[in-house]
Amino acid sequence: MRGSLKQLLVNSTGGRTAKIGPGGGNTAGTVDSPWVERFLMLHRQVRSAVARADRAGTGTKNAKGDDVKLFDLAANDAALAVFRKLKLSAIVDSEECGRLEIGPGTPRHHLVLDPVGGSDNWARGLPLSALSCAVLPIDAPLHPDWVEAALVGLLDQDTPLIALKGSGAWRGSDRIETSKLRNIAGAVVSVELNHHSPSPGLARLMAAARGVRCYGCASRALSLVATGATDAHVDVRGRLTAESYLAATRLVIEAGGWVAGLDGATLTAPESLTGRVSLVAASSRELCDEIVKVLGDGGH
Numbered sequence: 160m161r162g163s164l165k166q167l168l169v170n171s172t173g174g175r176t177a178k179i180g181p182g183g184g185n186t187a188g189t190v191d192s193p194w195v196e197r198f199l200m201l202h203r204q205v206r207s208a209v210a211r212a213d214r215a216g217t218g219t220k221n222a223k224g225d226d227v228k229l230f231d232l233a234a235n236d237a238a239l240a241v242f243r244k245l246k247l248s249a250i251v252d253s254e255e256c257g258r259l260e261i262g263p264g265t266p267r268h269h270l271v272l273d274p275v276g277g278s279d280n281w282a283r284g285l286p287l288s289a290l291s292c293a294v295l296p297i298d299a300p301l302h303p304d305w306v307e308a309a310l311v312g313l314l315d316q317d318t319p320l321i322a323l324k325g326s327g328a329w330r331g332s333d334r335i336e337t338s339k340l341r342n343i344a345g346a347v348v349s350v351e352l353n354h355h356s357p358s359p360g361l362a363r364l365m366a367a368a369r370g371v372r373c374y375g376c377a378s379r380a381l382s383l384v385a386t387g388a389t390d391a392h393v394d395v396r397g398r399l400t401a402e403s404y405l406a407a408t409r410l411v412i413e414a415g416g417w418v419a420g421l422d423g424a425t426l427t428a429p430e431s432l433t434g435r436v437s438l439v440a441a442s443s444r445e446l447c448d449e450i451v452k453v454l455g456d457g458g459h
Contacts, residue, residue: 194308201241202312202319205290208237214282228282231255234274252432254402269295273402277376286315289378293405300428301401309409311382328413337416337442338387343367343449346390349380355396360454381407384440385414391441399436417444423451
């Protein structure tokens, strides 16, 4: 399907589209189409700020205990400046500054922000980093089913990936889709191994897959599943926090993929950005189920 995302929203629905609720079923809902332009502005400003910023560390750590770099702070400041310029009334949860209330009046949105996912990659000049922003209703759980709009903006590319709930996922004028692959034997799987030794189940999965990759950036790894470049992403470490995966998992879902916990059930919803999860994201439900089975047969 071609044509811009903005045209799709206006032309096919008259400004309205179907939403899929967490319990299933279609309900009519108004698309907050301004998020497309907001995301484009956000990505542009954050990319510019990061490109100008130094890659050195600040000597401090964020709430997760990760080292904070100067470009992390520059990206966070640029993002908040965009939100304030747009006069958004929202609660912002950011990896770098924690929780803030911005804008006039009662907050209408909950924005979960990762200014630079894959900070260590960017600091070393590796092209595997991204800005992520997920938009949820103000009191919704931190779960992909509740994400109404999602951005994963690559720092080394000027066209971000954007998803609106029930309307698909897009890169510019091109709709993105997963590979739809259904079996491990033909799959290229990314596996996060940072601070983790492969357990028997994970080793068994890696041996069964056609190919294995490790990117060190959850949002980029999940985005590659959404675009069909890889077929699955697996993180069994119990270390992922919401800002790293909420936006990107919405991309996977809108692109036709499947996301689950290690038991195959829906992901748990952490209560804050310090809560940690494991996940499997795959190009199809069949592949996800097969990965879950292999992991379970051999232990995670």
